[in-house]
Amino acid sequence: MHALKITRAEDFPEWYQAIVREADMAELSPTRGCMIIKPWGYGIWERIQAELDRRIKESGHDNYYFPLLIPMGFIAKEADHVEGFAKEMAVVTHHRLKAVDGVLKPDPEAELAEPFIIRPTSETIIGDAFSRWVKSYRDLPLKLNQWANVMRWEMRTRMFLRTAEFLWQEGHTAHVDEADAMDETMLALEIYRSFSEDYLAMPVVAGEKPENERFPGAEKTFSIEAMMQDGKALQAGTSHYLGTHFSEAQNIRYQDKEGGQTLAHTTSWGVSTRLIGGVIMTHGDDDGLRTPPAIAPRQIVIVPMLRGKPEDEALKDYCAALAQELGALTAFGERVRAFVDTKDAKPADKRWDWVRRGAPIICEIGPRDAAGGQVSFIKRIALREGEKIKTHTLARADFVAAVQGLLDETQSALYAEAKARLEANISGEFNTFADLEAYFGADEDGGGFKGWARVSWSRPTGAALDKVVERLKALKLTIRNAPLGQPANYKPCIFTGAAGVEEILIARAY
RNA sequence: CGGGGUGUAGCUCAGCCUGGUAGAGCAUUAGCUUUGGGAGCUAAGGGUCGCGAGUUCGAAUCCCGCCGCCCCGACCA
Missing domain, CATH: 3.30.110.30 (C-terminal domain of ProRS)
Incomplete structure (x- = not known):
């Protein structure tokens, strides 16, 4: 009996939907094509953000924030770009509502002279800034990044994989010449490759997209491609060398060392909440998600076997002390994230909740464990032995000493399994x-x-x-x-x- | 946006063909029992039957329009 009602083999798309719902990662919102991202899903995104942001900054980029709304005329400046995005653009045309016969409508009197589009990506508005900021070769390279939401009016949406609104990171850079811009393009691609493999435990193949798959307005597009458990490829990140297309369209020129006016070469690159969909389809099994420890919002969940009796207090104290001790350890360069689930719910239900969410280590601690100074736990990646749930028991000190190793092993095992699948197929x-x-x-x-x-x-x-x-x-x-x-x-x-x-x-x- | 399916309780679904005023299981709440692990018994609460307009004495059910979701296609940095 699996924790999900549907298996991957029965119906992979249905299984995917089930995992998003049952692991409580996200749900559909009343806004068409948009989702409400819930703590387990958003917490994974926060881990992705934290680590990727660190790597992006380490490689010489600074964070900026540009507006959500882009003047419509901007998008028209680069011909391929407008052709690529025109069909999926949300447009803001009014600035006021008015009740007409009791029905709230955009006030016809308040129509904007120039509509705004909601950004589908920010090349144009950032390019406009570049044209003002780039004056001299000394201003280059200009390397920036932003964390933002974007909107593309997709015809068919799927949670995390393709939603009308999604969260992402978009890097934008300007350089003196092609060689420097290409170095940047490949640097970003390598950041994505290593991040995906080290941190998401998701092996990928990095390479160049064919001409027909290029980003609208790009000279070259590179991607990382991951293999999902149904064999399909997921484009998990892209990096573009934009040549001088946007520089020409938006007049991004600098005075070179010889005093001439030269077009800058630009790049852009991004990964999005789609990565979470990739993690699900890479690491999920028929019991739910198996969250890689590096990105698990909670790495060790302690479920006290509370009975509604006086001895519960001692048990809670034992669990809290254990969590505190675990929280002093480090794994993947950060404090270990341990959590005691004291919610007033049946322990068995709590266990299965965390199994479906994929907490890497789930401790189930009863009065006898507390009295004997022990920790009983299950490993999410080795949940069962045959049909039965496999429970391990260690002395508390031994468990604490083993935790970092367990988390590392889990991360490695998830990667190894996915890597073997990729290579074998x-x-x-x-x-x-x-x-x-x-x-x-x-x-x-x-x-x-x-x-x-x-x-x-x-x-x-x-x-x-x-x-x-x-x-x-x-x-x-x-x-x-x-x-x-x-x-x-x-x-x-x-x-x-x-x-x-x-x-x-x-x-x-x- | 085209083809197909679907929409009834928080979830999974029955009821629709043959119109008569809404059901099951799980979940929730309460009580009792149980307690090394997805428990049992009893009781209770919960639904404008996707939305709107029709036909009818009466519509979840029939007709028309619209919308959402799922699958396939087209499209998709």
Whole structure:
């Protein structure tokens, strides 16, 4: 009997919805396409923010905050950019409401001369600031970041993976030349890769997006791609070299050492609350989430087996003292987050709540443990032995001494499991398009697990690339990226048979 | 935005075809029992049946319109 009513094997999308609800991470709000993020979900985001913010600052970026509303004219300045975002823009057109026949409406008298858009991303408004801030080569590089909410009017939303409003971090930088901007683009990508692997225990493949998948207005787009447990790829972060597209559109020029006016080269890069969806689909099991300890809002949860009797007080004291002792330890460079769940609820219910949330270590401490100076606990990553829940018992001092190791082991085990899955399911055994069809076309409904294909291609562009995209679409496939670390030699192009020039990953994707 | 499904108690759903004034399980609350682990018994509370307009003496049920959600498609930094 699992803690979730639905298993991954039965219905992966339903299982995903169940985990978001049952782990109490988020729920839908009355606002279409938007969610209420609850403490277990938001707490994970706070851990992500704290660590990623540290890494971003360490690499020389400062935090800024730009407005939510962007003058509509700004978005029109870069042609590809407006084309990419126009269809999903929320627009603010009025500044006042008025009751007309008892119905509240935007006051026709209060229409804005120039509407605002709610930011879908901030290249344009930040570019405008750059154009004023960048005067001399001495002002460069200019490296900033902001933590913000953005809005994209998506047709189809899924909690954490694609919502109309989401939270993210967006880095924006300006540089003297392409080489410097490309260094920055790759630096950001590497921050995302290492952060995802070290901190989220989510292995990824970093690489360059094909032309058709580039960010609107970008010269080059790079991504990190993670493999979910249904085999689909999730784009978990992107880093863009924007060339001089935005500089031209917004006049970001500096006086170089020779006294000439030169266009700056800009970059942008971001990760969002989508990472949380990735964590769920990487580490969840049929009992709920298994939260990596580094991002678990509570790493050790202590459930006292309260009985509504006088001896409860002594038991609570024992648990509080244990939590305090654990809180003095450190793990992943921070204080250990221990929590005593004293809520007036049945201990068994509390246990299963924390199992579904995926607290890494759940202690269940009864009067006999307290009297004997022991700690009984379950490990979320090794919850069962056969059908039965596996309970461990250690002397209190031994448990305290073991905690850091347990958390480290949990983090490592989650990473190792996901890494093994990723590596076992990327196949280079495809030589012709027929091979792809044989594998990916086998199930018509697209429901079964399908791994990724790593294939050589001749990197067609324009109409030839469109044709490739169409052929892949028929198999519900997309090109994810061209991984960094390319081989010395290539097989013939899987699409055309021409000489291969690059290896790419092909997969079904979110 | 197209195709399909769906919307009834906090959750999962029955009732709809064949109109008669709303149900089950779980959850909640109270009491009693139980206590090394997802407990039992008894009782209670809880629903404008997604919204609106029709047909009808009477609509959860039939008709029309709208909206949300889920799946597929299109779209998706």
